[in-house]
Amino acid sequence: MRGPIDLLPNTVHREKLLPWPNFPPGPRGLPLLGNTFNLDLKRPYQTMMEMKDKFGPVFSIQMGLRKIVVLCGYEMVKEALVTQADLFAERPDIPLFKQITRGNGIIFGHGDSWRTIRRFTLTVLRDLGMGKRNIEEKIIKESENLVNSFAAHNGDGFQATIPLNAAASNIIVSLIMGHRMEYDDPIFIKLLEMNYKSFRLASSPFIQLYNMYPVIHPLPGPHHRVLAYQDNLKAFFRKIFIQHRQILDENDSRSYIDAFLNKQQKEKDNPSSHFHEWNLLCSVTNMFVAGTETTSSTLAWALVIMIKYPEIQSKVHEEIDKVISGSTPRIQHRQMMPFTDAVIHETQRFADILPMGLPHETTADVSLKGFFIPKGTYIIPLLRSVHRDKAHWEKPDDFYPHHFLNVDDKFVKREAFMPFSAGRRVCVGETLARMELFLFYTSLMQRFSFLPPIGMTADDVDISTYGGLGLTAPPIKVRALPRFHDP
16 A cells, blocks of 8 residues: 555655745745644635635745646646646645556646547547447437436436436447447446545545545544545456457447547557556556536536526526427537527536646746746646636626627637647547536437425525535435426
């Protein structure tokens, strides 16, 4: 077992705590503790938004032994992640994720290994049909299963996150393994449960403290549960690898696992190959976690927001009835449904699933807005500040679909829209996620009206956001009533 010293970030050195000329300003911290007690660990992104107002769009905080630079607002985040993309392309070592991945995979990989695996993954996903007609057909078929799952509750209140997780997961599972899983499969249910709990625990205040002070590793805490869940996910996929190896066809890669194993076989005599077991294991679990949670969380938010704003729900229903009627929703309908498309985009902006984005690290000394940021600095691109940037959004704190509509009610793209991040580390599954969101959402809205549980009104629904790494929708039980049914 890896001990606490192994978990310390590689970039933590004595000189990291010393002041540099022109280093971004920030609040005064305490010795060793830094600014730990300046942050609301239940909503750290909100504290950072308040610090932005005091210190400006580039400021620093000290978390434990580590200096962190926070970038705020669209212009500043774009300057770093897009304009100076190569200089902000690394990931820092984060104790919990370092222990889970050992620096491998797509999300938390480093250097040449990450670049190689990312390029390979994008190529394979495109070869498997990401963004093409055959993936659209998979999503449409899965939408039917999702609709049937909702209908089975007969208008009673239920937790929509469970079937939404299953539907979103099945799309990425079909790409990873070559086939979907049944919603009532006990193994699938267990995988989704571990994934769901891992994501939420990783956003908890304790885990944030753990990442600041990994020396607490031996103590009891939720970090042990997260590590156990991740070990179980890895054990499941290792069994899948064995099954795929037994029937592997070098001329026919029917899944991501097949493609990786074939590449691994071709490079078996290359001692420096990045196509090894740990990269496969971490890449597959990365895709499973990210491909499930972000899409299902956004859809869960969309349904809660429809309940909160029934007048917006009615307008979506009107557009669906006008454009699609009783036909099967397809991607080609999106350009004819500007209001529905705007609602989906506004849900992503407002819900802000990853308000602090995923952290970056500088690959060299950087000059940014006159500040000096040394190589190896932990960077937080505060996406909440992009999606609430008053210079780019008319009503940044409100749910307002017209952010994405022009005066003629046509859909318009907005620059300050980064739910998939930007630059070198932009989400590899963005195309797939956008397709899933439209097809799943329109399929559900075509068939159902969404209401709050009995005893609750729309005014009672609280859409305030709380969380650390990731934000989840309020856990209310939704009622899905068949369209035109009198409630």
